Amino acid sequence: MSRHGTPSVWAILPAAGRGARFGGDVPKQYLQIAGQPLIAHALDALLSHPQVAGAMVALAADDRHWPGWTTRHGKPVLRCVGGGERADSVLAALQALPPGPEDSLVMVHDAARPNLHPSDLERLLHAASGDRDGAILAAPVRDTLKRADAEGRIAATEPRAALWRALTPQVFRRGLLTDALLAARADAVQVTDEAMAVERAGLRPRLVEGREDNLKVTTPADRDLAEFLLSQRQR
Numbered sequence: 001m002s003r004h005g006t007p008s009v010w011a012i013l014p015a016a017g018r019g020a021r022f023g024g025d026v027p028k029q030y031l032q033i034a035g036q037p038l039i040a041h042a043l044d045a046l047l048s049h050p051q052v053a054g055a056m057v058a059l060a061a062d063d064r065h066w067p068g069w070t071t072r073h074g075k076p077v078l079r080c081v082g083g084g085e086r087a088d089s090v091l092a093a094l095q096a097l098p099p100g101p102e103d104s105l106v107m108v109h110d111a112a113r114p115n116l117h118p119s120d121l122e123r124l125l126h127a128a129s130g131d132r133d134g135a136i137l138a139a140p141v142r143d144t145l146k147r148a149d150a151e152g153r154i155a156a157t158e159p160r161a162a163l164w165r166a167l168t169p170q171v172f173r174r175g176l177l178t179d180a181l182l183a184a185r186a187d188a189v190q191v192t193d194e195a196m197a198v199e200r201a202g203l204r205p206r207l208v209e210g211r212e213d214n215l216k217v218t219t220p221a222d223r224d225l226a227e228f229l230l231s232q233r234q235r
């Protein structure tokens with residue numbers, strides 16, 4: 001048994017997006033970067049951690065690019081059909097997981113974030129294991145923030161003290177996250193990350209500072225940086 005105990009954390013990868021901001025014919029999660037699809041880098045980063053039991057990947061119903069993996073790193077890779085919004089995909093994945101304790105940890109990570117480092121993952125899981133409100137990787141805002149007006153000019157400078165950018169993974173107790181996402185859906189509130197749903201439930205997840213290079217590949221401009229970062233790790 002590893003020092004982390006029995007692998008008990010299920011990883012959820014929302015991967016049902018269309019990649020509209022990235023463009024192209026192939027959804028960005030299947031972009032070949034540093035020798036494999038973007039989603040493979042995200043899967044490997046998660047499944048290589050000894051505490052992670054397996055992965056549930058939420059795919060678009062008409063996805064024809066999924067390579068059909070059923071295991072990686074000796075762990076199960078399961079899949080389900082995602083939903084119209086990211087939160088719907090996460091909820092579908094939660095509800096498709098194998099039976100397990102409601103207070104077990106689940107970890108949600110964007111398939112579009114290929115450069116998650118083991119050190120960040122370890123610190124995040126350590127923080128979440130001891131915190132019932134959960135924990136997320138995040139990065140403190142280091143730039144001055146401007147609010148734009150309708151003409152693309154500066155309308156205001158926003159205070160940045162105590163502002164952080166939410167990253168992923170985000171780790172919560174399985175039952176708590178499921179209930180929080182169901183409540184947000186029932187209230188017709190579109191949450192852009194899992195923490196937003198948990199905050200609505202009155203909890204205060206812990207912020208775990210993560211690397212700035214845990215980028216989400218969103219537009220074509222992100223591709224070269226992702227290629228560089230991932231190729232540097234393979235040297």
Ligand SMILES: Nc1ccn([C@@H]2O[C@H](COP(=O)(O)OP(=O)(O)OP(=O)(O)O)[C@@H](O)[C@H]2O)c(=O)n1
Nearest residue numbers: 014015016017018019020021084085086089111
């Ligand atoms: N209905 C959706 C929308 C998004 N995602 C996933 O959520 C992650 C982060 O979303 P984003 O970067 O916005 O990806 P897309 O939604 O594909 O991009 P876009 O908004 O440009 O279409 C991605 O792995 C994406 O596949 C998902 O599983 N289901």
Ligand SMILES: C[C@](O)(CO)[C@H](O)COP(=O)(O)O
Nearest residue numbers: 086110166167168192193216
């Ligand atoms: C979950 C997330 O990556 C945290 O920053 C972000 O909210 C995803 O946003 P997207 O518009 O679905 O990419």
